[in-house]
Amino acid sequence: MKINDLNILLRRLNTGVVIGMLCFTVLVAQGQTTETAPSNPHVRLGQKALIDGDFKAAAEHLQKALPxxxxxxxxxxxxxxxxxxxxxxxxxxxAFSKVIELRPDHESAYYYRGKANNILAVQTDTRISSSNREKMLNQAIVNYTKAIELNGEDVKYYQNRGIAYRDLGILRGTAGTANYDKTVATDAYNNSVIDFEQVLAMTPGKKDIQTELKKAKIYRDNLK
Known part of the structure:
Protein backbone atom coordinates (compact mmCIF):
# COMPACT_ATOMS: atom_id res chain seq x y z
CA MET A 1 0.00 0.00 0.00
CA LYS A 2 1.32 3.45 -0.85
CA ILE A 3 1.70 5.76 2.13
CA ASN A 4 0.13 8.58 0.10
CA ASP A 5 -2.92 6.40 -0.51
CA LEU A 6 -3.17 5.80 3.23
CA ASN A 7 -3.09 9.51 3.93
CA ILE A 8 -5.93 10.04 1.47
CA LEU A 9 -7.89 7.26 3.15
CA LEU A 10 -7.48 8.82 6.58
CA ARG A 11 -8.49 12.28 5.40
CA ARG A 12 -11.66 11.00 3.81
CA LEU A 13 -12.85 8.89 6.70
CA ASN A 14 -14.82 10.48 9.53
CA THR A 15 -13.23 11.33 12.89
CA GLY A 16 -14.22 8.09 14.62
CA VAL A 17 -12.72 6.03 11.85
CA VAL A 18 -9.54 8.07 11.85
CA ILE A 19 -9.04 7.24 15.51
CA GLY A 20 -9.62 3.57 14.81
CA MET A 21 -7.24 3.52 11.84
CA LEU A 22 -4.45 5.45 13.56
CA CYS A 23 -2.53 2.41 14.70
CA PHE A 24 -3.02 0.89 11.26
CA THR A 25 -1.21 3.91 9.80
CA VAL A 26 1.67 3.40 12.22
CA LEU A 27 1.92 -0.26 11.27
CA VAL A 28 2.20 0.56 7.61
CA ALA A 29 4.70 3.38 8.20
CA GLN A 30 6.88 1.03 10.25
CA GLY A 31 6.54 -2.10 8.18
CA GLN A 32 6.27 -0.92 4.55
CA THR A 33 9.58 -0.95 2.71
CA THR A 34 8.29 -0.46 -0.82
CA GLU A 35 5.48 1.77 -2.05
CA THR A 36 3.52 -0.94 -3.82
CA ALA A 37 -0.22 -1.43 -3.83
CA PRO A 38 -1.59 -4.65 -2.30
CA SER A 39 -1.33 -7.52 -4.77
CA ASN A 40 -4.44 -9.20 -3.39
CA PRO A 41 -7.51 -7.84 -5.25
CA HIS A 42 -9.76 -8.43 -2.24
CA VAL A 43 -7.49 -6.25 -0.10
CA ARG A 44 -7.62 -3.50 -2.71
CA LEU A 45 -11.42 -3.69 -2.80
CA GLY A 46 -11.51 -3.68 1.00
CA GLN A 47 -9.37 -0.54 1.10
CA LYS A 48 -11.63 1.19 -1.40
CA ALA A 49 -14.70 0.27 0.64
CA LEU A 50 -13.03 1.76 3.73
CA ILE A 51 -12.34 4.97 1.83
CA ASP A 52 -16.01 5.07 0.86
CA GLY A 53 -17.09 4.38 4.46
CA ASP A 54 -18.80 1.13 3.42
CA PHE A 55 -17.72 -1.09 6.29
CA LYS A 56 -19.99 -3.98 5.37
CA ALA A 57 -18.45 -4.24 1.92
CA ALA A 58 -14.97 -3.76 3.41
CA ALA A 59 -15.52 -6.65 5.81
CA GLU A 60 -16.81 -8.88 3.01
CA HIS A 61 -13.88 -8.15 0.70
CA LEU A 62 -11.25 -8.45 3.42
CA GLN A 63 -12.74 -11.72 4.63
CA LYS A 64 -12.27 -13.08 1.11
CA ALA A 65 -8.60 -12.13 1.35
CA LEU A 66 -8.21 -14.88 3.93
CA PRO A 67 -6.51 -17.22 4.53
CA ALA A 95 -9.87 -10.73 14.26
CA PHE A 96 -8.48 -8.26 16.82
CA SER A 97 -7.05 -11.22 18.74
CA LYS A 98 -5.25 -12.31 15.57
CA VAL A 99 -3.84 -8.79 15.18
CA ILE A 100 -2.54 -8.93 18.75
CA GLU A 101 -1.06 -12.37 18.14
CA LEU A 102 0.84 -10.92 15.18
CA ARG A 103 1.59 -7.54 16.79
CA PRO A 104 1.53 -7.72 20.62
CA ASP A 105 2.25 -3.97 20.75
CA HIS A 106 -0.86 -2.97 18.76
CA GLU A 107 -2.56 -0.72 21.33
CA SER A 108 -5.56 0.07 19.12
CA ALA A 109 -6.35 -3.63 18.74
CA TYR A 110 -6.39 -4.01 22.53
CA TYR A 111 -8.63 -0.95 22.80
CA TYR A 112 -11.20 -2.16 20.31
CA ARG A 113 -11.09 -5.71 21.65
CA GLY A 114 -11.95 -4.18 25.00
CA LYS A 115 -14.81 -2.17 23.50
CA ALA A 116 -16.23 -5.21 21.72
CA ASN A 117 -16.18 -7.22 24.95
CA ASN A 118 -17.84 -4.39 26.86
CA ILE A 119 -20.59 -3.94 24.26
CA LEU A 120 -21.37 -7.66 24.24
CA ALA A 121 -21.37 -7.78 28.04
CA VAL A 122 -24.08 -5.15 28.45
CA GLN A 123 -26.36 -6.17 25.60
CA THR A 124 -29.80 -6.91 27.02
CA ASP A 125 -31.31 -8.50 23.91
CA THR A 126 -29.06 -11.56 24.01
CA ARG A 127 -29.16 -14.59 26.29
CA ILE A 128 -25.84 -14.30 28.11
CA SER A 129 -25.36 -15.58 31.64
CA SER A 130 -24.27 -13.18 34.35
CA SER A 131 -21.02 -15.10 34.77
CA ASN A 132 -20.21 -14.70 31.07
CA ARG A 133 -21.09 -11.01 31.21
CA GLU A 134 -18.71 -10.60 34.11
CA LYS A 135 -16.01 -12.51 32.25
CA MET A 136 -16.35 -10.21 29.22
CA LEU A 137 -16.23 -7.09 31.40
CA ASN A 138 -13.08 -8.33 33.07
CA GLN A 139 -11.59 -9.08 29.66
CA ALA A 140 -12.47 -5.55 28.58
CA ILE A 141 -10.68 -4.16 31.63
CA VAL A 142 -7.60 -6.29 30.91
CA ASN A 143 -7.49 -5.05 27.32
CA TYR A 144 -7.87 -1.39 28.27
CA THR A 145 -5.16 -1.85 30.88
CA LYS A 146 -2.82 -3.28 28.27
CA ALA A 147 -3.55 -0.34 25.95
CA ILE A 148 -2.72 2.03 28.83
CA GLU A 149 0.56 0.19 29.45
CA LEU A 150 1.44 0.74 25.80
CA ASN A 151 0.31 4.38 25.76
CA GLY A 152 -0.61 6.03 29.02
CA GLU A 153 -1.28 9.37 27.33
CA ASP A 154 -4.48 8.36 25.53
CA VAL A 155 -7.41 9.55 27.62
CA LYS A 156 -9.99 7.35 25.92
CA TYR A 157 -8.33 4.23 27.34
CA TYR A 158 -8.93 5.44 30.90
CA GLN A 159 -12.43 6.63 30.06
CA ASN A 160 -13.50 3.31 28.60
CA ARG A 161 -11.88 1.32 31.39
CA GLY A 162 -13.80 3.47 33.86
CA ILE A 163 -17.02 2.61 32.04
CA ALA A 164 -16.17 -1.10 32.12
CA TYR A 165 -15.50 -0.93 35.86
CA ARG A 166 -18.79 0.91 36.33
CA ASP A 167 -20.67 -1.74 34.33
CA LEU A 168 -19.03 -4.44 36.44
CA GLY A 169 -20.15 -2.60 39.56
CA ILE A 170 -23.72 -2.49 38.27
CA LEU A 171 -23.63 -6.19 37.39
CA ARG A 172 -22.31 -7.31 40.78
CA GLY A 173 -24.01 -4.61 42.85
CA THR A 174 -27.65 -5.11 41.90
CA ALA A 175 -29.42 -6.23 45.07
CA GLY A 176 -31.58 -9.31 44.77
CA THR A 177 -29.61 -10.94 41.96
CA ALA A 178 -27.85 -14.27 42.33
CA ASN A 179 -24.42 -12.81 41.67
CA TYR A 180 -24.74 -9.85 44.06
CA ASP A 181 -21.48 -9.15 45.89
CA LYS A 182 -21.10 -5.85 47.68
CA THR A 183 -17.33 -6.16 48.05
CA VAL A 184 -16.72 -6.86 44.36
CA ALA A 185 -19.13 -4.08 43.36
CA THR A 186 -17.50 -1.59 45.72
CA ASP A 187 -14.04 -2.37 44.33
CA ALA A 188 -15.34 -1.97 40.78
CA TYR A 189 -16.92 1.40 41.53
CA ASN A 190 -13.78 2.57 43.32
CA ASN A 191 -11.69 1.70 40.26
CA SER A 192 -14.23 3.43 38.06
CA VAL A 193 -13.91 6.58 40.17
CA ILE A 194 -10.11 6.45 39.88
CA ASP A 195 -10.26 6.20 36.10
CA PHE A 196 -12.86 8.97 35.70
CA GLU A 197 -10.76 11.21 37.94
CA GLN A 198 -7.76 10.45 35.75
CA VAL A 199 -9.74 11.46 32.68
CA LEU A 200 -10.67 14.75 34.32
CA ALA A 201 -7.05 15.34 35.35
CA MET A 202 -6.01 14.89 31.71
CA THR A 203 -8.96 16.77 30.20
CA PRO A 204 -10.47 19.11 32.81
CA GLY A 205 -14.04 20.21 32.42
CA LYS A 206 -15.48 17.21 30.56
CA LYS A 207 -19.12 17.43 31.56
CA ASP A 208 -20.00 13.87 30.54
CA ILE A 209 -17.21 12.42 32.69
CA GLN A 210 -18.09 14.68 35.61
CA THR A 211 -21.58 13.18 35.40
CA GLU A 212 -20.24 9.63 35.17
CA LEU A 213 -18.00 10.25 38.17
CA LYS A 214 -20.94 11.45 40.26
CA LYS A 215 -23.05 8.47 39.20
CA ALA A 216 -20.30 5.98 40.06
CA LYS A 217 -19.97 7.48 43.54
CA ILE A 218 -23.73 7.45 44.08
CA TYR A 219 -24.02 3.83 42.93
CA ARG A 220 -21.15 2.85 45.25
CA ASP A 221 -22.45 4.75 48.26
CA ASN A 222 -25.93 3.30 47.89
CA LEU A 223 -24.95 -0.35 47.78
CA LYS A 224 -27.05 -2.33 50.21
Whole structure:
Protein backbone atom coordinates (compact mmCIF):
# COMPACT_ATOMS: atom_id res chain seq x y z
CA MET A 1 0.00 0.00 0.00
CA LYS A 2 1.32 3.45 -0.85
CA ILE A 3 1.70 5.76 2.13
CA ASN A 4 0.13 8.58 0.10
CA ASP A 5 -2.92 6.40 -0.51
CA LEU A 6 -3.17 5.80 3.23
CA ASN A 7 -3.09 9.51 3.93
CA ILE A 8 -5.93 10.04 1.47
CA LEU A 9 -7.89 7.26 3.15
CA LEU A 10 -7.48 8.82 6.58
CA ARG A 11 -8.49 12.28 5.40
CA ARG A 12 -11.66 11.00 3.81
CA LEU A 13 -12.85 8.89 6.70
CA ASN A 14 -14.82 10.48 9.53
CA THR A 15 -13.23 11.33 12.89
CA GLY A 16 -14.22 8.09 14.62
CA VAL A 17 -12.72 6.03 11.85
CA VAL A 18 -9.54 8.07 11.85
CA ILE A 19 -9.04 7.24 15.51
CA GLY A 20 -9.62 3.57 14.81
CA MET A 21 -7.24 3.52 11.84
CA LEU A 22 -4.45 5.45 13.56
CA CYS A 23 -2.53 2.41 14.70
CA PHE A 24 -3.02 0.89 11.26
CA THR A 25 -1.21 3.91 9.80
CA VAL A 26 1.67 3.40 12.22
CA LEU A 27 1.92 -0.26 11.27
CA VAL A 28 2.20 0.56 7.61
CA ALA A 29 4.70 3.38 8.20
CA GLN A 30 6.88 1.03 10.25
CA GLY A 31 6.54 -2.10 8.18
CA GLN A 32 6.27 -0.92 4.55
CA THR A 33 9.58 -0.95 2.71
CA THR A 34 8.29 -0.46 -0.82
CA GLU A 35 5.48 1.77 -2.05
CA THR A 36 3.52 -0.94 -3.82
CA ALA A 37 -0.22 -1.43 -3.83
CA PRO A 38 -1.59 -4.65 -2.30
CA SER A 39 -1.33 -7.52 -4.77
CA ASN A 40 -4.44 -9.20 -3.39
CA PRO A 41 -7.51 -7.84 -5.25
CA HIS A 42 -9.76 -8.43 -2.24
CA VAL A 43 -7.49 -6.25 -0.10
CA ARG A 44 -7.62 -3.50 -2.71
CA LEU A 45 -11.42 -3.69 -2.80
CA GLY A 46 -11.51 -3.68 1.00
CA GLN A 47 -9.37 -0.54 1.10
CA LYS A 48 -11.63 1.19 -1.40
CA ALA A 49 -14.70 0.27 0.64
CA LEU A 50 -13.03 1.76 3.73
CA ILE A 51 -12.34 4.97 1.83
CA ASP A 52 -16.01 5.07 0.86
CA GLY A 53 -17.09 4.38 4.46
CA ASP A 54 -18.80 1.13 3.42
CA PHE A 55 -17.72 -1.09 6.29
CA LYS A 56 -19.99 -3.98 5.37
CA ALA A 57 -18.45 -4.24 1.92
CA ALA A 58 -14.97 -3.76 3.41
CA ALA A 59 -15.52 -6.65 5.81
CA GLU A 60 -16.81 -8.88 3.01
CA HIS A 61 -13.88 -8.15 0.70
CA LEU A 62 -11.25 -8.45 3.42
CA GLN A 63 -12.74 -11.72 4.63
CA LYS A 64 -12.27 -13.08 1.11
CA ALA A 65 -8.60 -12.13 1.35
CA LEU A 66 -8.21 -14.88 3.93
CA PRO A 67 -6.51 -17.22 4.53
CA UNK A 68 -3.90 -15.83 2.14
CA UNK A 69 -3.51 -12.60 4.14
CA UNK A 70 -4.24 -14.02 7.59
CA UNK A 71 -0.70 -13.29 8.78
CA UNK A 72 -0.74 -9.65 7.69
CA UNK A 73 -1.60 -7.53 10.76
CA UNK A 74 -2.62 -4.58 8.56
CA UNK A 75 -5.21 -6.62 6.69
CA UNK A 76 -6.46 -8.27 9.86
CA UNK A 77 -6.82 -4.90 11.57
CA UNK A 78 -8.83 -3.48 8.68
CA UNK A 79 -11.05 -6.57 8.77
CA UNK A 80 -11.51 -6.42 12.55
CA UNK A 81 -12.29 -2.71 12.49
CA UNK A 82 -14.79 -3.12 9.65
CA UNK A 83 -16.52 -5.95 11.50
CA UNK A 84 -16.64 -3.83 14.65
CA UNK A 85 -18.21 -0.93 12.78
CA UNK A 86 -21.05 -3.09 11.41
CA UNK A 87 -21.78 -4.64 14.82
CA UNK A 88 -20.20 -8.05 14.20
CA UNK A 89 -18.54 -7.91 17.59
CA UNK A 90 -17.78 -11.60 18.07
CA UNK A 91 -16.09 -11.80 14.68
CA UNK A 92 -14.23 -8.58 15.48
CA UNK A 93 -12.98 -10.10 18.74
CA UNK A 94 -11.43 -13.00 16.87
CA ALA A 95 -9.87 -10.73 14.26
CA PHE A 96 -8.48 -8.26 16.82
CA SER A 97 -7.05 -11.22 18.74
CA LYS A 98 -5.25 -12.31 15.57
CA VAL A 99 -3.84 -8.79 15.18
CA ILE A 100 -2.54 -8.93 18.75
CA GLU A 101 -1.06 -12.37 18.14
CA LEU A 102 0.84 -10.92 15.18
CA ARG A 103 1.59 -7.54 16.79
CA PRO A 104 1.53 -7.72 20.62
CA ASP A 105 2.25 -3.97 20.75
CA HIS A 106 -0.86 -2.97 18.76
CA GLU A 107 -2.56 -0.72 21.33
CA SER A 108 -5.56 0.07 19.12
CA ALA A 109 -6.35 -3.63 18.74
CA TYR A 110 -6.39 -4.01 22.53
CA TYR A 111 -8.63 -0.95 22.80
CA TYR A 112 -11.20 -2.16 20.31
CA ARG A 113 -11.09 -5.71 21.65
CA GLY A 114 -11.95 -4.18 25.00
CA LYS A 115 -14.81 -2.17 23.50
CA ALA A 116 -16.23 -5.21 21.72
CA ASN A 117 -16.18 -7.22 24.95
CA ASN A 118 -17.84 -4.39 26.86
CA ILE A 119 -20.59 -3.94 24.26
CA LEU A 120 -21.37 -7.66 24.24
CA ALA A 121 -21.37 -7.78 28.04
CA VAL A 122 -24.08 -5.15 28.45
CA GLN A 123 -26.36 -6.17 25.60
CA THR A 124 -29.80 -6.91 27.02
CA ASP A 125 -31.31 -8.50 23.91
CA THR A 126 -29.06 -11.56 24.01
CA ARG A 127 -29.16 -14.59 26.29
CA ILE A 128 -25.84 -14.30 28.11
CA SER A 129 -25.36 -15.58 31.64
CA SER A 130 -24.27 -13.18 34.35
CA SER A 131 -21.02 -15.10 34.77
CA ASN A 132 -20.21 -14.70 31.07
CA ARG A 133 -21.09 -11.01 31.21
CA GLU A 134 -18.71 -10.60 34.11
CA LYS A 135 -16.01 -12.51 32.25
CA MET A 136 -16.35 -10.21 29.22
CA LEU A 137 -16.23 -7.09 31.40
CA ASN A 138 -13.08 -8.33 33.07
CA GLN A 139 -11.59 -9.08 29.66
CA ALA A 140 -12.47 -5.55 28.58
CA ILE A 141 -10.68 -4.16 31.63
CA VAL A 142 -7.60 -6.29 30.91
CA ASN A 143 -7.49 -5.05 27.32
CA TYR A 144 -7.87 -1.39 28.27
CA THR A 145 -5.16 -1.85 30.88
CA LYS A 146 -2.82 -3.28 28.27
CA ALA A 147 -3.55 -0.34 25.95
CA ILE A 148 -2.72 2.03 28.83
CA GLU A 149 0.56 0.19 29.45
CA LEU A 150 1.44 0.74 25.80
CA ASN A 151 0.31 4.38 25.76
CA GLY A 152 -0.61 6.03 29.02
CA GLU A 153 -1.28 9.37 27.33
CA ASP A 154 -4.48 8.36 25.53
CA VAL A 155 -7.41 9.55 27.62
CA LYS A 156 -9.99 7.35 25.92
CA TYR A 157 -8.33 4.23 27.34
CA TYR A 158 -8.93 5.44 30.90
CA GLN A 159 -12.43 6.63 30.06
CA ASN A 160 -13.50 3.31 28.60
CA ARG A 161 -11.88 1.32 31.39
CA GLY A 162 -13.80 3.47 33.86
CA ILE A 163 -17.02 2.61 32.04
CA ALA A 164 -16.17 -1.10 32.12
CA TYR A 165 -15.50 -0.93 35.86
CA ARG A 166 -18.79 0.91 36.33
CA ASP A 167 -20.67 -1.74 34.33
CA LEU A 168 -19.03 -4.44 36.44
CA GLY A 169 -20.15 -2.60 39.56
CA ILE A 170 -23.72 -2.49 38.27
CA LEU A 171 -23.63 -6.19 37.39
CA ARG A 172 -22.31 -7.31 40.78
CA GLY A 173 -24.01 -4.61 42.85
CA THR A 174 -27.65 -5.11 41.90
CA ALA A 175 -29.42 -6.23 45.07
CA GLY A 176 -31.58 -9.31 44.77
CA THR A 177 -29.61 -10.94 41.96
CA ALA A 178 -27.85 -14.27 42.33
CA ASN A 179 -24.42 -12.81 41.67
CA TYR A 180 -24.74 -9.85 44.06
CA ASP A 181 -21.48 -9.15 45.89
CA LYS A 182 -21.10 -5.85 47.68
CA THR A 183 -17.33 -6.16 48.05
CA VAL A 184 -16.72 -6.86 44.36
CA ALA A 185 -19.13 -4.08 43.36
CA THR A 186 -17.50 -1.59 45.72
CA ASP A 187 -14.04 -2.37 44.33
CA ALA A 188 -15.34 -1.97 40.78
CA TYR A 189 -16.92 1.40 41.53
CA ASN A 190 -13.78 2.57 43.32
CA ASN A 191 -11.69 1.70 40.26
CA SER A 192 -14.23 3.43 38.06
CA VAL A 193 -13.91 6.58 40.17
CA ILE A 194 -10.11 6.45 39.88
CA ASP A 195 -10.26 6.20 36.10
CA PHE A 196 -12.86 8.97 35.70
CA GLU A 197 -10.76 11.21 37.94
CA GLN A 198 -7.76 10.45 35.75
CA VAL A 199 -9.74 11.46 32.68
CA LEU A 200 -10.67 14.75 34.32
CA ALA A 201 -7.05 15.34 35.35
CA MET A 202 -6.01 14.89 31.71
CA THR A 203 -8.96 16.77 30.20
CA PRO A 204 -10.47 19.11 32.81
CA GLY A 205 -14.04 20.21 32.42
CA LYS A 206 -15.48 17.21 30.56
CA LYS A 207 -19.12 17.43 31.56
CA ASP A 208 -20.00 13.87 30.54
CA ILE A 209 -17.21 12.42 32.69
CA GLN A 210 -18.09 14.68 35.61
CA THR A 211 -21.58 13.18 35.40
CA GLU A 212 -20.24 9.63 35.17
CA LEU A 213 -18.00 10.25 38.17
CA LYS A 214 -20.94 11.45 40.26
CA LYS A 215 -23.05 8.47 39.20
CA ALA A 216 -20.30 5.98 40.06
CA LYS A 217 -19.97 7.48 43.54
CA ILE A 218 -23.73 7.45 44.08
CA TYR A 219 -24.02 3.83 42.93
CA ARG A 220 -21.15 2.85 45.25
CA ASP A 221 -22.45 4.75 48.26
CA ASN A 222 -25.93 3.30 47.89
CA LEU A 223 -24.95 -0.35 47.78
CA LYS A 224 -27.05 -2.33 50.21
Missing amino acids: AEANDPNVMYMLAYSQYQVGEYRKALD
